[in-house]
Amino acid sequence: MGTMLAVEGLTKRFGGLLANDGIDLTVGAREIVGLIGPNGAGKTTFFNCITGQMRLDEGRVTFDGRDLTNRAPEVIARAGIARTFQLVRVFREMSALDNVVVGAFLRERTRHGARARALQALKICGLAAHANLEAGTLPIALQKRIELARAVAMEPQLIVLDESLSGLTAAETREAIDVLRGLHVALLVVEHVMEVIMPLSDRVVVLDAGRRIAEGAPALIAQDPRVIEAYLGV
Ligand SMILES: Nc1ncnc2c1ncn2[C@@H]1O[C@H](COP(=O)(O)OP(=O)(O)O)[C@@H](O)[C@H]1O
Ligand SMILES: [Mg+2]
Incomplete structure (x- = not known):
């Protein structure tokens, strides 16, 4: 599976707050990668930096071999990355x-x-x-x-979804997962609910306090002590 999206050392600060601290992440062609982490971990910030809504302070974003670091949202969309927003944005x-x-x-x-x-x-x-x-x-x-x-x-090759599955009923979630799987494009799916991300993802990356703390197959991630600690705060 060739790498579509390659993010290296993505760093984003808000004043003194290090919201993303040197995050590396790749997504292969048609791969479904889950990005999880507690509230405030830096998931939305990471997305905003990849899709051109925010400027990153350090790091590099390439897609299909092309450098998209700090390019305009329109350029990034044309290159094949589409997104949804955490707060639903439809023209009502x-x-x-x-x-x-x-x-x-x-x-x-x-x-x-x-x-x-x-x-x-x-x-x-x-x-x-x-x-x-x-x-x-x-x-x-x-x-x-x-x-x-x-x-x-x-017509994207990668869709990044920010909590598009949060707040759905169990039945709605199952239906949404089927729809997503049927798209046959690469997905980067942000969630903080592990029950949603685990059945959907090929691979899971875990953020906590702006850092990548774990990465692996869903079943392994669910048992990872660092992940359990980040979620339970023990
Ligand atoms: N525009 C902003 N200005 C200042 N701080 C921000 C901004 N956006 C996010 N933050 C802070 O950055 C951290 C990460 O936030 P965010 O990326 O929204 O986390 P998540 O999506 O994982 O819940 C939080 O501490 C949040 O308060
Ligand atoms: Mg968020």
């Missing part, structure tokens, strides 16, 4: 379809082409029946799915 008064059309315009010039691409993305994400409904009227689980469809419509 727009239909599910139009929300996804916004993403489809990254690769399509015409309204017609973007619409066709968006419909396809909705279908892949199990939202075909909801295409014409106003996004804001749908339950949060489906609003998160609309964000995912918007990312899919951007």
Whole structure:
């Protein structure tokens, strides 16, 4: 499995706070990597640095061999990395379809082409029946799915998901995991809930207080004393 995303020594400070402290992380083609850690560990910051929402202070981000360090979000999206946000960001008064059309315009010039691409993305994400409904009227689980469809419509090779599965019921979670697995693209999935990340991930990376403290197969990570300590605070 070739490396798609390679992050080396990513460091990000907020004043005196070291939010990300020299983090290394790779994601292979079609690999599903879970990034877990307690609240405040630095997961969202790491994401924001990779996707161009924040500037990193030190380190390097390459994707498919191309240096994307501190490039603009638009450049990074075009290079093939799409994201969802921790706080769901849909245009509430727009239909599910139009929300996804916004993403489809990254690769399509015409309204017609973007619409066709968006419909396809909705279908892949199990939202075909909801295409014409106003996004804001749908339950949060489906609003998160609309964000995912918007990312899919951007034809990414890697999607980074920030707590897209948090707050879902057990049944919604299982369904979402099936949808994600069916995408056949690389995923970097941020969660703090281990029960969500473990059945989904090929590999898990654990952050605590801005540092990478463990990495490995889900079953091993769940038993790692450092991870248990980070979560239980013992
Ligand atoms: N924009 C910001 N300005 C200042 N501090 C921030 C900012 N964003 C995050 N932080 C701090 O950085 C640390 C990591 O936060 P975050 O990346 O959101 O963690 P996580 O997503 O793992 O919960 C926290 O201590 C948080 O308070
Ligand atoms: Mg976060």
